[in-house]
Amino acid sequence: MDRLLVTVVGVVGAIVISGIVFVGANKVFDLAPRRWSVFSTVIGATSMLAVFGLLWGNRLIDQPVAVTAVATLIGGATGFALSQTSSQRAHFAIGGAVGAALGLLAGIFVKPEYWPNLNVIGLSIAVGAFLAVGLSIWAARGRRTSVVRPVLLWGSLGWTVGAFLYPALGSGTQAWTIAAATILGFGFGAWVGSFPLPDQLMRADIALGSRKYIFLIPALGFILMTLVIPLIRTIWLSLLTGLPKELTWVGFQNYIDIVKDPGIIDFSDWTDMFTSRLFIVGMLALAMALIVGLISGKQTGHRLGVNGGSLTALAFGAILIGFAFFTVVRGTISNNLWWIFAVTIFSTGAGLAIAVLTDRSKGENVAKSFIFMPMAISFVGASIIWRFMFIARPPSKNQTGVLNAIWVKIGEWSNSSSATTVVLIILAIILIGLLYLAFAGRKAHKTSVVAGVVVAAIPVVWLMYRFLGPGLGGYAEVQGQIVADPILFLTQSPFNNWWMMLVLIWIQTGFAMVILSAAIKGVPADLLEAAAIDGATESQVFWRITVPQIAPTLGVVVTTLIVTVLKVFDIPKVMTNGNFDTQVLANEMWQKAFTELNFGLGSALAVVIFLGVLPIMWLNVRRMQQQRVSG
Amino acid sequence: MTTTHTNKSSGIVESDSLTGRVSGFLGAIPTWALWFFVVVWTIPSLGLFINSFRTRDAQRNSGWWLFWQDNASGNGGLTLDNYRDVLGSSATGGLGNGMLNSFAIAIVSTVIPIAIAAFAAYAFAWIKFKGRDTLFILVVALLAVPSQVALIPLLQMYAGGAHITLPFIDKTLTIFPDLNLAGTIPAVWLTHTGFALPFAIFLLHNYIAGLPPDLFESARIDGADHFTIFRKIVVPLSIPVLAAFTIFQFLWTWNDYLIALTMIGGNRGALPATVVVASLAGEFGLQEHLLTAGAFIITVVPLIVFFALQRFFVRGITAGSVKG
Numbered sequence: 001m002d003r004l005l006v007t008v009v010g011v012v013g014a015i016v017i018s019g020i021v022f023v024g025a026n027k028v029f030d031l032a033p034r035r036w037s038v039f040s041t042v043i044g045a046t047s048m049l050a051v052f053g054l055l056w057g058n059r060l061i062d063q064p065v066a067v068t069a070v071a072t073l074i075g076g077a078t079g080f081a082l083s084q085t086s087s088q089r090a091h092f093a094i095g096g097a098v099g100a101a102l103g104l105l106a107g108i109f110v111k112p113e114y115w116p117n118l119n120v121i122g123l124s125i126a127v128g129a130f131l132a133v134g135l136s137i138w139a140a141r142g143r144r145t146s147v148v149r150p151v152l153l154w155g156s157l158g159w160t161v162g163a164f165l166y167p168a169l170g171s172g173t174q175a176w177t178i179a180a181a182t183i184l185g186f187g188f189g190a191w192v193g194s195f196p197l198p199d200q201l202m203r204a205d206i207a208l209g210s211r212k213y214i215f216l217i218p219a220l221g222f223i224l225m226t227l228v229i230p231l232i233r234t235i236w237l238s239l240l241t242g243l244p245k246e247l248t249w250v251g252f253q254n255y256i257d258i259v260k261d262p263g264i265i266d267f268s269d270w271t272d273m274f275t276s277r278l279f280i281v282g283m284l285a286l287a288m289a290l291i292v293g294l295i296s297g298k299q300t301g302h303r304l305g306v307n308g309g310s311l312t313a314l315a316f317g318a319i320l321i322g323f324a325f326f327t328v329v330r331g332t333i334s335n336n337l338w339w340i341f342a343v344t345i346f347s348t349g350a351g352l353a354i355a356v357l358t359d360r361s362k363g364e365n366v367a368k369s370f371i372f373m374p375m376a377i378s379f380v381g382a383s384i385i386w387r388f389m390f391i392a393r394p395p396s397k398n399q400t401g402v403l404n405a406i407w408v409k410i411g412e413w414s415n416s417s418s419a420t421t422v423v424l425i426i427l428a429i430i431l432i433g434l435l436y437l438a439f440a441g442r443k444a445h446k447t448s449v450v451a452g453v454v455v456a457a458i459p460v461v462w463l464m465y466r467f468l469g470p471g472l473g474g475y476a477e478v479q480g481q482i483v484a485d486p487i488l489f490l491t492q493s494p495f496n497n498w499w500m501m502l503v504l505i506w507i508q509t510g511f512a513m514v515i516l517s518a519a520i521k522g523v524p525a526d527l528l529e530a531a532a533i534d535g536a537t538e539s540q541v542f543w544r545i546t547v548p549q550i551a552p553t554l555g556v557v558v559t560t561l562i563v564t565v566l567k568v569f570d571i572p573k574v575m576t577n578g579n580f581d582t583q584v585l586a587n588e589m590w591q592k593a594f595t596e597l598n599f600g601l602g603s604a605l606a607v608v609i610f611l612g613v614l615p616i617m618w619l620n621v622r623r624m625q626q627q628r629v630s631g
Numbered sequence: 632m633t634t635t636h637t638n639k640s641s642g643i644v645e646s647d648s649l650t651g652r653v654s655g656f657l658g659a660i661p662t663w664a665l666w667f668f669v670v671v672w673t674i675p676s677l678g679l680f681i682n683s684f685r686t687r688d689a690q691r692n693s694g695w696w697l698f699w700q701d702n703a704s705g706n707g708g709l710t711l712d713n714y715r716d717v718l719g720s721s722a723t724g725g726l727g728n729g730m731l732n733s734f735a736i737a738i739v740s741t742v743i744p745i746a747i748a749a750f751a752a753y754a755f756a757w758i759k760f761k762g763r764d765t766l767f768i769l770v771v772a773l774l775a776v777p778s779q780v781a782l783i784p785l786l787q788m789y790a791g792g793a794h795i796t797l798p799f800i801d802k803t804l805t806i807f808p809d810l811n812l813a814g815t816i817p818a819v820w821l822t823h824t825g826f827a828l829p830f831a832i833f834l835l836h837n838y839i840a841g842l843p844p845d846l847f848e849s850a851r852i853d854g855a856d857h858f859t860i861f862r863k864i865v866v867p868l869s870i871p872v873l874a875a876f877t878i879f880q881f882l883w884t885w886n887d888y889l890i891a892l893t894m895i896g897g898n899r900g901a902l903p904a905t906v907v908v909a910s911l912a913g914e915f916g917l918q919e920h921l922l923t924a925g926a927f928i929i930t931v932v933p934l935i936v937f938f939a940l941q942r943f944f945v946r947g948i949t950a951g952s953v954k955g
Contacts (some may be wrong), residue, residue, distance in 0.1 A: 007731050010817070015739065018742075022746060022750065030856065208857075212754050214750075216754045219747045225825060228773070230783075237783060367669045370672055372941075372945070373676070373934070373937065377930050378888065378929060378933065385675045387912070388678060388695075397692075511948060570889065594786075594896070610776065613777055
């Protein structure tokens with residue numbers, strides 16, 4: 001109950017305060033043209049609250065509550081007094097006097113350890129230098145104001161530096177502290193009092209011109225505080241090393257360590273790629289893509305025909321070769337690249353496929369909801385959901401994870417002659433159906449159908465071969481006994497990486513589907529009709545019209561996915577915590593920074609992630625600029 | 632798109648009845664394939680959901696698809712015990728407490744950015760000033776910045792305040808006082824707010840900039856200032872996009888793990904549900920059967936929001952990417 005109360009109070013408090021700040025600021029500036037005295041009072045009080053709040057926050061003064069309260073009251077009263085007088089001289093006098101009084105107040109309460117030492121030479125140099133700068137600016141801008149104003153402003157700034165910031169603190173006298181603060185207060189106060197008296201037009205200008213600041217400063221301030229400045233500081237920290245409290249400069253050593261660490265990227269086994277089965281099958285698929293392309297190209301008159309058959313084989317081959325590469329080149333960066341490669345391709349591909357399917361199926365919206373649903377689930381929840389899918393129980397026990405249950409079941413089938421016969425009969429029927437389709441396509445002179453059938457028949461033939469010959473599924477022969485052989489999805493490197501990517505693909509496919517589906521529905525109907533009238537086949541319409549039309553959206557999906565995948569943290573953290581060769585940059589960064597407290601190396605890893613995102617930021621900026629130009 | 636359309640263009644001439652039947656079968660393939668995808672996509676969640684009602688023994692001895700045999704095989708029937716244990720007992724870190732923290736984090740981290748971003752989006756859309764477009768593009772470019780680059784400095788700031796050391800004179804000035812925010816929920820609020828703002832400004836700006844200019848002209852002729860226009864015209868008209876952002880941001884902050892884990896860290900009493908469940912997942916072994924209930928509990932709130940307000944959520948996601 002206690003907990004609930006604290007929560008509610010926190011929630012309500014945060015909301016009410018942010019509301020008051022916004023509405024309050026707008027209301028105050030609404031007052032400028034109509035109720036100048038009120039406006040002036042509030043501004044006076046607020047600015048003194050801000051100045052003394054800064055002193056308070058820096059723990060420079062004793063009795064901060066009382067002093068700040070008094071200063072705020074004086075500030076408000078002064079604002080009111082200034083609004084009631086209409087002579088420039090009176091303004092000047094009030095400003096100077098009140099400024100001196102506030103300076104006196106601050107000077108009396110400054111803590112002894114901050115009493116500044118009097119350093120006449122430093123003081124003279126500082127004031128002189130600032131005056132020189134200020135007066136030259138004043139002269140360069142055409143001497144538009146009386147010379148008193150730049151002298152007061154720049155003199156006071158110089159005084160601040162010379163009397164307080166430059167000299168040693170803590171060894172001065174209280175008398176000098178009070179005197180210096182009073183003079184400083186007088187200078188700034190008189191400067192404020194020397195502003196030209198605001199007429200009605202100026203007051204309206206203040207009310208209008210202030211809005212962009214009121215509207216923007218909170219947002220920009222937050223962004224500066226939580227994104228921009230931390231980003232710059234992270235880059236700085238990446239050049240340091242040591243424990244958080246005692247960081248020392250090392251230059252680029254952290255980056256050199258990252259590059260040299262074999263755990264980050266390890267090329268030593270890269271030649272194994274050429275002998276891996278993935279690579280060989282991938283090359284075969286590429287060769288087939290070429291052959292199918294050449295055959296269908298002959299019919300369409302192009303050198304290479306682009307259709308479903310050749311593109312499927314091409315994509316399949318490219319993916320296999322990519323996987324062959326990532327399974328032999330190991331390390332954190334390689335894992336990250338593999339994640340990007342696999343998740344981007346599969347999420348976009350599956351999303352596009354489902355978007356096309358939903359476009360021509362019944363129950364479109366319901367189906368979309370189900371596939372989109374994982375987007376609403378947390379990565380933590382998704383990781384746990386899939387951990388139960390991936391459970392591998394000892395061979396003697398029942399498999400309780402769906403995937404291993406299926407895998408072990410297939411193994412049982414391929415070891416039982418009756419089940420093998422049934423499976424083979426089913427596969428043969430499918431193969432006959434495909435042959436019939438190929439025959440029909442040949443009769444109708446549709447080479448693309450034939451090509452598609454050939455591509456589709458290959459996995460069927462492969463399955464038949466596995467069932468007849470070496471067998472398939474999760475089983476092993478131990479001393480002549482057939483036992484279950486489940487896949488250790490999460491612990492067996494390197495493919496455990498892939499099984500974890502499956503989780504993100506499961507999540508992100510819905511994202512790709514929703515966006516691509518909207519884009520497909522946006523393809524102009526008359527374009528499609530014109531193509532159909534000209535006799536284009538469905539696959540031609542898809543590859544030649546739909547895909548080019550949705551290409552910009554595909555680009556957006558791909559870039560968004562790449563950014564998401566680069567940052568992937570939750571899934572590896574929850575599923576393996578980077579063990580078993582599944583480390584990724586974000587988790588490595590988190591471990592280095594917050595487990596080992598190596599802020600320097602952690603920052604350097606964060607900068608590496610940032611460098612990966614930079615090209616995409618640049619692309620986004622370019623796209624925005626183009627949109628702005630084109631309206 | 633109907634089945635006949637697919638038949639016509641799948642490349643097979645309907646010459647005899649067998650071919651006709653085959654092509655009819657082919658025409659139904661998209662629907663079959665789609666529902667195949669749906670089933671595959673749903674099985675993982677369904678399995679977790681069913682398992683969460685099964686006893687520890689049942690979960691360990693048979694797959695969730697055999698749940699209807701549980702009583703017969705002596706593993707105990709369906710039960711709510713997992714939920715009771717994971718919510719109540721302190722051994723699991725007290726997920727009930729974690730849910731409260733999650734609400735405290737998600738609600739405030741959603742409300743504060745809305746107010747701030749709506750004002751900024753309006754300024755970028757309808758107040759003219761020098762350098763507006765450049766500033767806007769800079770803000771939106773930050774959309775892609777990974778949160779990792781800000782975590783270390785932010786944690787330092789929450790723990791010890793932010794100070795700058797002035798150059799040459801070597802004096803330190805405090806910009807953000809040392810409030811000891813590290814390990815507290817407000818630290819998470821501030822972080823989420825900052826990280827959400829570029830997206831929020833971008834999303835709201837796209838919508839607000841597209842409102843008809845005549846509205847603003849006539850309001851200005853009537854003497855309305857920016858704040859009045861904002862309050863009386865922009866906010867009421869922007870309800871759909873505000874709703875879209877609210878849902879998006881609520882789900883985002885509810886589901887967040889990285890920021891809460893970093894900013895709250897060891898302060899167990901303030902951890903949100905995702906972190907509690909994730910740490911439960913880290914303790915392999917005895918508690919694993921509770922994980923099903925825990926994962927379902929942290930998932931059920933987003934799912935309710937999602938299914939109830941799906942339209943707005945989808946709008947938030949598409950507007951964020953298609954237009955940008």
